[in-house]
Amino acid sequence: MQEVVTVCEGKYYNSTKPDCERALSKVDEDVAGINMYNILEACYHGDISSKISLGKSNLPASFRKLGETERPLPVRTRMFGRAWPFRAPVKPGYVPSWPELLKGAPVVPCTDDVVATIWLNNEEVRKAIHADPINVAGDWVICTAKIAYYSDAGSMIPYHKILTARGYRALIFSGDHDLCVPFTGSEAWTRSLGYQVIDEWRRWWVDDQVAGFIQGYENGLTFLTIKGSGHTVPEYKPKEALAFYSRWLEGKNI
Incomplete structure (x- = not known):
């Protein structure tokens, strides 16, 4: 919305301007209920047995209300937002996982993990992909609380500049229907490195x-979009994902 650009003046995180917060809240309302990982895909809700009880969830009330639906279908009571945390940067320090926030419920909004859970907990499959057996590593779940993550690195853009300036090739790709990490943002930060366009x-x-679409920069930096894909490109566009990645690994022209 043009109103957001105007009143927020480029600062969309922790704004101190009431007009900016009101404009951002309007955007929140406009996109509520959309599958954040692929805006054209339906939001998977599962059957009645997969409903989540909020209980004493640590999520703020405003966050819990995102994505409410009145559709007459067997849906989960809530879709837990569209990013972590919504409209907020990850700050230095410990970053809690979704299961921790939801008291142990391994939930990823709008995502059907039924088949993946069965497949990745099959011992023959785990053996074939060289994963530890269940009695060693435990069951596979789509979102685990076993990882303790501390954020202390800040922006990754300087690291990209250092590595590409030293000759390491980099391919930054993005599905063009991803609301979680929109391709426009990735396009903007790759351009912000200031490299000359050579393709x-x-x-x-x-x-x-x-x-x-694709754009190539000097120092081996390439930005690429995948038409019709959501956040997890190989999931939505497996053939295209294999094509561009294989070409890039082989040093061919994409």
Whole structure:
């Protein structure tokens, strides 16, 4: 919304301007109920047995209300937001996981993990992919609380500049229907490195079909979009994902 750009003046986190907060809240309302990982995909809710009870959840009330639905379907009571945490940067220090916030419920909004859970907890599958057996590593879950993560690195942009300046190639790709990490943001920060464009914005192809757009910079930096894909590109566009990644690994022109 143009109103947000105007009243927030480029600062969208922890704004002290009431007008900015009101404008951002309006945006929140406008996108509530949309699948954050792929805006054109339906939001998976599971059956009645998968309903989540908030209980004494640590989520703030305003966050818990995001994504409420009155649809006459067997849906979860809530979709827990669209990012972690919504409209807030990760601050230095310990970063709690979703299971910790939801008192042990391993939930990823709108995501159907039924098949993946069965497959990745099959001992033959785990053996084939060289994963530890269940009696060693425990069951696979889509969102684990076993990882203790502390944020202390700040922005990754300087690291990208250091590594690419030293000759390491980098491919930054993004599905163009991803609301969780919109491609416009990735496009902006790759451009902000200030590298000269050596491969102008153009289409790239798979099986004679436009698969997205690409722009190449000096120092081996490439930005690429995948048409029609959501957040997890191989999930939504496996053929296109294999194509661009294989070409990049082999040093071919995408």
